[in-house]
Amino acid sequence: MSNVMSTSTLTSVWWDIENCSIPEYFNNYASIVGNIKAALRRANCFGCFGEVSISAYGNLKNVKPIIGDILGRSGVKLYQIFPRNNDSNSSVIPIMNEMLFWAFEHDPPANISLICEDVVDFAGTLNLLSLKRYNIMVAQNYSRLPYLQLTYLQPYT
Numbered sequence: 001m002s003n004v005m006s007t008s009t010l011t012s013v014w015w016d017i018e019n020c021s022i023p024e025y026f027n028n029y030a031s032i033v034g035n036i037k038a039a040l041r042r043a044n045c046f047g048c049f050g051e052v053s054i055s056a057y058g059n060l061k062n063v064k065p066i067i068g069d070i071l072g073r074s075g076v077k078l079y080q081i082f083p084r085n086n087d088s089n090s091s092v093i094p095i096m097n098e099m100l101f102w103a104f105e106h107d108p109p110a111n112i113s114l115i116c117e118d119v120v121d122f123a124g125t126l127n128l129l130s131l132k133r134y135n136i137m138v139a140q141n142y143s144r145l146p147y148l149q150l151t152y153l154q155p156y157t
Contacts, residue, residue: 008050011040011111012102016091018058018081019117020140022067029067033074039139040113055098057081057091089121096125108133115139 013036022032037052055077060068063078072078079098083090099112112134114122119138130136 009109009111010050010106011052011113012099012106013040013052013054013113013115014095014099015054015056015076015115016058016095016117017056017060017063017078018091019088020115021058021062029070030074032067032071033076036115040111040137053077055079057095057098059083059090092121096122099125099129103129103132103134109135111135111137113137113139 022029033054036054040052054075056071057079058081060078060080068078079094081091081094103112112129114126116122116138117140119126119140126136
């Protein structure tokens with residue numbers, strides 16, 4: 001069951017930007033951070049109205065420079081992950097490690113949101129954090145459409 005929270009509850013967003021990249025046809029880059037925060041507030045599952053931090057992980061060489069610049073100026077922390085042997089899942093372990101370190105520094109109630117292509121690699125970590133009473137939300141591309149549906153956030157159970 002979710003925790004009851006105040007409007008000052010922290011929300012940390014972890015984005016696998018390499019595997020959930022911004023579609024080629026999308027050009028309103030300035031709205032990305034606002035769209036993520038709006039989706040969290042619309043979901044209103046756990047009172048996501050407090051401070052929101054967003055961290056994006058991936059091979060930033062694959063991110064258009066204008067997108068990286070706008071995300072950085074919007075407060076998104078960008079982390080360069082160098083792929084090993086053309087492994088497209090190189091971001092998974094760094095995201096999980098940083099997510100756990102964040103949880104050690106921020107006691108529940110707190111919200112953790114993951115933006116990823118496939119939640120399977122993260123399931124164990126998300127389950128552990130859920131058991132520790134963190135509220136978990138996942139946004140992913142279920143239908144393999146060429147875009148990520150950020151408006152669909154669900155509690156991880």
